[in-house]
């Protein structure tokens with residue numbers, strides 16, 4: 088018989104019991120919450136990795152579509168800018184490069200705008216040209232070819248890294264192949280476009296026709312190729328000043344400087360044709376003097392080609408039938 092309970096003992100026991108219950112309940116609730124949170128986080132992480140995978144897939148699909156030859160690319164405009172930008176953001180290591188190039192450039196106003204352009208690179212002289220441009224703190228435009236060797240790719244990236252404009256000058260530079268048909272031109276176009284995009288993250292928007300738009304190699308009317316570019320919002324640039332460095336004889340420095348600079352004061356926009364090519368050493372030798380002469384001219388600036396540049400085009404596009 089345990090009649091004699093200590094007063095308050097019962098109440099104490101109940102308190103302890105309640106306390107225990109409370110602790111067990113809190114632990115249970117805490118465990119449930121943790122489990123719930125775990126599930127939520129698991130799904131979030133899953134969703135994010137799916138998004139990442141999608142982005143990478145998109146980039147690959149896009150690049151494949153672009154390098155595919157044939158009719159579907161002909162009718163497939165490069166109007167996937169947002170898509171591409173999103174994809175590029177996901178492409179490792181290229182964001183900085185792409186960003187630095189899409190950054191707004193201030194366009195200096197001057198009576199004479201001069202654009203130094205180098206065709207046919209990268210070459211063994213690319214680095215020398217880049218160093219000279221750096222020395223004078225001027226930006227230029229390189230219309231490059233599709234050269235896949237390690238040095239060329241490294242130089243292509245270096246051109247971008249140093250803030251110059253990269254334009255397309257065809258992948259193969261084989262006039263007879265490129266100008267055979269719009270299909271051939273398209274195939275080559277997407278190869279050089281992808282080559283630049285894959286290696287620098289840049290969507291090039293300017294083109295220089297091999298031989299210029301007024302070349303006489305093409306049996307077809309060059310306007311069909313000009314229309315092809317226009318449909319893709321790519322602008323082609325010829326030149327109104329030639330350094331003359333592409334001829335069969337190697338010109339000396341004085342002649343190159345004279346050719347490149349003599350007529351600048353006559354033009355509001357001067358696009359100077361030069362070459363970044365292994366067979367053109369005197370162009371590199373003449374470059375410092377060419378730049379110094381231009382910088383000494385009144386109300387004259389040297390600029391890289393951008394969307395603001397007035398194009399110089401030897402042929403008219405077919406609109407209006409002329």
Ligand code: ZN
Pocket residue numbers: 206207256260297298
């Ligand atoms: Zn060329």
